[in-house]
Amino acid sequence: MTTIPSSTPTVLEARHMTRRFGGLIAVNDVSFDVREGEIFGLIGPNGAGKTTLFNLMTGLTPPSSGTLTYRGTTVTGLQPNRVAALGLSRTFQNIRLFRGLSALENVKIAQHVRTDAGLWRGVFGGAKAEEASVEARAWELLDLVGMGDRAGELAANFSYGDQRRLEIARALATEPRVLLLDEPAAGMNTSEKGQLTGFIRQVRDQFDLTVLVIEHHVPLVMNLCDRVAVLNFGELIAMGNPAEVQRDPKVIEAYLGGE
Template identity: 50%
Template sequence: MLALKVNNLSRFFGGVKAVSGVNMSIEHGEIVGLIGPNGAGKTTLFNLLTGIYSPSEGDVVYNFDKETSIKNMKPYNIAASGVSRTFQNIRLFGEMTVGENVRVGLHKNTKYGVFSSFFRTPAFYREEKIADEKIMELLEVFNLADKKDELAKNLPYGEQRRLEIARALASNPKVLLLDEPAAGMNPNETKELTDLIMWIRDKFNITVILIEHDMSLVMTVCSRIYVLEYGQLIAEGNPEEIKNNPKVIKAYLGGEDEEC
C-alpha cells in the first residue's frame, strides 16, 4: 500500500528552482533514502512534504486512512494526520527537561481538555499517567531514561539527536522523516543509529524517509534510494543500483574519471 505519492512537485524561489518536477512513490513500511550533493534540494523537499513550504507546482498525497492532499494544509494539521520529522539542525527545547521534550510530542494525542486540566479531574490524572508511561517507554528505547530530568541542552550531541527522534515518535506518526540523523555522530553512534532506524520501522510499523550523507548508513538501512541534483531527481533504485549508477557516481558518490 502506498504511504506517500509526490506528483510533479516543484518549489521556486524567484528564478531559482530549488525543487523541480519531482515524482516519488513510497510504500508503507519502506525505509527510503534521499541523497545528493549539498544544495541539491533535499531539505527543501522535506519542507514541502511537511507543509513548511507550499509547492509552486505539483502536489503531495499521503495515504493513511484515505488519500489526502496536503496542498492547502497547515504544518500542524499535517503533523496531526500522521507525519513527523526531525531537523538537520537540532531543534530541542533546551531549557526543558528530556522528559518534557518528549511530552511535547505527545500533545496531539492528549484526550483531556482545558476544563479537565484546570480542575484536575480524574480524566486529567488518567491521561497524565498514560503519558508518563509512554515517555518512559520511549526514553528507555533510546537509552535516555536516566536523563529524564536533565535539561535537554546539557545532553551530549549524540543523545540530543536520539532525543529529537524520540520526541518525533511520541506523536505516533505513520511517516517519519529524518533529516541527517547521523550528522555529528561518531562511528559507534552511527552503527547504533543504523540498528535503531530499522528497529523503529518494525516496532512502530511506520514508513521512514531519511536524508543522509553517511553512505554506509544509507546503503544498509534503505530498501530504495532517490538521488537529487540541482533540485531534480537523477536516479532511483535499490542500493546496489544506486551505487553503480554512472550519473550518481559523477554527481555525488565520487568517480575516478576526469569528468567527476
C-alpha cells in the same frame, strides 16, 4: 536488509513537486512513491534540495506546484500540525529541541498533538488522568532510545548524538505512521553511526512505520535503505535499490565524486 515487494501498497505519492524561491528552483518537478513499511533514502550533494523537499512534505514550506498524497488524501498546503496529526512526523537537520526543558518534558510536549489537553496545560498541570498517560508513554520512549536514566536532564546538556536520539523519541511521541529523519547521523561518532542502522530498523519494525531518511553518510544509507532517490540541483536524477543507485553514472558524477 528487508526487500519490500513492488506490489506493496503505496503510502506517499509525490507528484511534480516544485519549489521556487524567486529565480532559484530549489526542487524541480520531483515525483516518487514510497511503499508501506520501507526505509526510503534521499541523498544528494549540499544544496540539492533534500531538506526543502522534506519541508514541502511536512507543511513547513508550501510548494510552488505539485501535490503530495498520503494514503489517498492530498496533504499539500496543510499546516505542519495537521500533517503531523495525519501521521507524518519528522526530525530536523538543525536540532529543534526545547533546550531549556528536560528530556521528559520535550517528549511529553510532542504528545499533545494527540491529546485533548492544551500543550502547556498538559506539561505544567491540569488534565491529570490524561497527563499521567502522557508521562508514562514519554518514559517508554526515552527507555527505547536509551535515555530513560537521563529523563530529568536538560536537553541543552546532552551531546549531539544524544540530542538526535531525543529528537527521534519526540517524533515517535506524535504516533506517526511515516517517520522522516533529516540527517539522523549528523554529529554522531563512528560507533554511534554503526548503532544507528540497527536502531532505525528496530523503530521501523516495533512501530510498524514507513521511514524516509535524508543522510550524507553514504555507507549508512546504502546499508539501511530498501530504495534510494538521488537529487542534484533540485532534480531527481536516479532512484532504485542501493546497488542500482551506486552504479548509476549520473550519481557517480554528481554525488560520489567519480569512479
